[in-house]
Amino acid sequence: xxxxxxxxxxxxxxxxxxxxxxxxxxxxxxxxxxxxxxxxxxxxxxxxxxxxxxxxxxxxxxxxxxxxxxxxxxxxxxxxxxxxxxxxxxxxxxxxxxxxxxxxxxxxxxxxxxxxxxxxxxxxxxxxxxxxxxxxxxxxxxxxxxxxxxxxxxxxxxxxxxxxxxxxxxxxxxxxxxxxxxxxxxxxxxxxxxxxxxxxxxxxxxxxxxxxxxxxxxxxxxxxxxxxxxxxxxxxxxxxxxxxxxxxxxxxxxxxxxxxxxxxxxxxxxxxxxxxxxxxxxxxxxxxxxxxxxxxxxxxxxxxxxxxxxxxxxxxxxxxxxxxxxxxxxxxxxxxxxxxxxxxxxxxxxxxxxxxxxxxxxxxxxxxx
Numbered sequence: 001x002x003x004x005x006x007x008x009x010x011x012x013x014x015x016x017x018x019x020x021x022x023x024x025x026x027x028x029x030x031x032x033x034x035x036x037x038x039x040x041x042x043x044x045x046x047x048x049x050x051x052x053x054x055x056x057x058x059x060x061x062x063x064x065x066x067x068x069x070x071x072x073x074x075x076x077x078x079x080x081x082x083x084x085x086x087x088x089x090x091x092x093x094x095x096x097x098x099x100x101x102x103x104x105x106x107x108x109x110x111x112x113x114x115x116x117x118x119x120x121x122x123x124x125x126x127x128x129x130x131x132x133x134x135x136x137x138x139x140x141x142x143x144x145x146x147x148x149x150x151x152x153x154x155x156x157x158x159x160x161x162x163x164x165x166x167x168x169x170x171x172x173x174x175x176x177x178x179x180x181x182x183x184x185x186x187x188x189x190x191x192x193x194x195x196x197x198x199x200x201x202x203x204x205x206x207x208x209x210x211x212x213x214x215x216x217x218x219x220x221x222x223x224x225x226x227x228x229x230x231x232x233x234x235x236x237x238x239x240x241x242x243x244x245x246x247x248x249x250x251x252x253x254x255x256x257x258x259x260x261x262x263x264x265x266x267x268x269x270x271x272x273x274x275x276x277x278x279x280x281x282x283x284x285x286x287x288x289x290x291x292x293x294x295x296x297x298x299x300x301x302x303x304x305x306x307x308x309x310x311x312x313x314x315x316x317x318x319x320x321x322x323x324x325x326x327x328x329x330x331x332x333x334x335x336x337x338x339x340x341x342x343x344x345x346x347x348x349x350x351x352x353x354x355x356x357x358x359x360x361x362x363x364x365x366x367x368x369x
Contacts, residue, residue, distance in 0.1 A: 004046045007077040018049040025120060028110040033102055040098035041108060045121070046073045048128055052338045057137055057308060058129035066096040133338060136312040140341060141355075143315035147198035147324060148356050154223065159194055163187075166218045172211070173254030180251065186212045189359035193325055194219055196357045200303075200345050201327040203361030209327055212361070213244075213299065214251040216325065217264040220297055228263040230296040234275045236305035244301045245269040272300065272310055276317055287317035295322050303328035304342040311341045 005022045008014035014022075022045050026038055033041065047069035051059050059069055071092035102108055103123065113119030113131065122131045129137075166172070167187065172180040182190065186208055193199040193216055203209050220226055233248075235241040248265060255261035275293065277286025287293050298318060300306065303326040306314070318324060330343040347354035 004042050004073050004077045008046055008050075008073070011076060013053075013076045014046065014049055015053075018053075021120070022046060022049065025111040029108050032110065033107040037098055037102040037107055040095040040102065043070045043073045043092075043095045044099045044128070048121075048130070050076070052130070052133070055338055055340050057133045057338050058127035061100065061123065061126055061128050063093070063096055063100065066099065067093040070095045133308065136308045139312040140308060140315060143312075143318070144198060144345070144356055146320075148196070150197045152195055153197060153323065154194055158224070159191065162194070162219050162222045163191065165222065166215060170255075170258065172215050172218065172251070175250055175253035177254050180211050180214070182212065182215055183208065183361075183363060185359065185361055185363065186215070189361070190215055190219065192357050192359060194223075197322075198324045198356050199326075200342065200354075200356055200358035201325065201361070202330055202342070202346055202358060204329050204331060204364070206364040207361035208363075209329075209361065210244075210247045210251055213301070213327060214248055214264070216299075217248070217267070218252075218255070218261055220323075221260040221264055226296060228260075228267060230294065231267055232275060232293060232295040232298045233267050233269040233301070234272050234298070235269060235301045236272050236310065237302070238271050240302040240305070241269040241271050269301075272306065272314065276313055285313050285317065287313075289316055291317075292319045293317050293322070295319060297323045297325075299325040299327060301327050304330050304332060304340070306341060307338060308341055 005014060005019040009016065009019040022042060025045065026042055029041060030038060044066060047066070048059050050072060051069065059066065067089070071088060074088050074092055103112055108121075109119075111119050112121045112123060114122060115124050115134070118131050118135075120131055122129055122134045124134060167182060172182075174180055189199075189201055189212060193201070201209060201212060217231070220231065221228065233241075233244065235244055245268070248267070248269075252261055252265035256265065273285075275287070278284075279286060295318070298314075300314065303311075305328070315324075326342060326345070328342050330340070330346060345355050346358055346360065350360075
């Protein structure tokens, strides 16, 4: 039988990097595991690779789920893609049982570790994951928790003054001079973003994310001590960055009489890789906790496109005192790599608490931004 990595690669279900990694790990475990256990390992790790290609960072290690995932590998390994019925289910269940038994017996220890013992694979909280994915997810979770639990940066009295100035006495106006008033939902989001150190704005096309971002920038630039040169706007791609810069310029065009609003309209927008100083030679970012970003405020637009590794790099480079806003559409523009971070930060249902403060805009009003 042709090994699963090779057949899955041939059928386009596995890429070359994953196939090589699975084969390398199989070579590392052969000294401790027997042939059946190596085959079981191959099928389970291929199942993890398939799940990862669909956005999941880990797979559950209960027998039923693992058997079902391994069954997908068996189907993908057949040239005709046909399901063999009960025999295939039984074979998948056997691979799952053998994997769990060998893992418990330490026969995969050369490549399978724990949070305290790093290996290419990690077993934690009843899940199997690649260690780099597990570590990046922990970085994101820990940094966001620290931001959420940090002291609120703005007193209520000052917040009310800023909201009155930017929403009432000096309203946001577009290029044609027409007022771009916020909806109650947008105002709720604005108040929350100004009160919190971390905030997520979600919404589909035409729900007013650009109008909200312009209003948020006007308010941010009226905070004590906030300077335009300490605000960073970024997006995962160059196209998204250009689109944000153009949209903000148009939305703020009618407010150019105030230097703070003029500054907001002309803030540069960079790609996330440029902001973090990606080095193509070393494959690393220059900005780290030892050399953090020169920023007091940061907004990442189209955040749904940022995978867990990019988000971890951003959070590690963010100064401890900085504010962070993530904006995007969780139903659009998925991350290139695994980990749908933006979607994971939203409540499971409307009105339920989420991991971080957030508001979802759901009313489409294209004519007003």
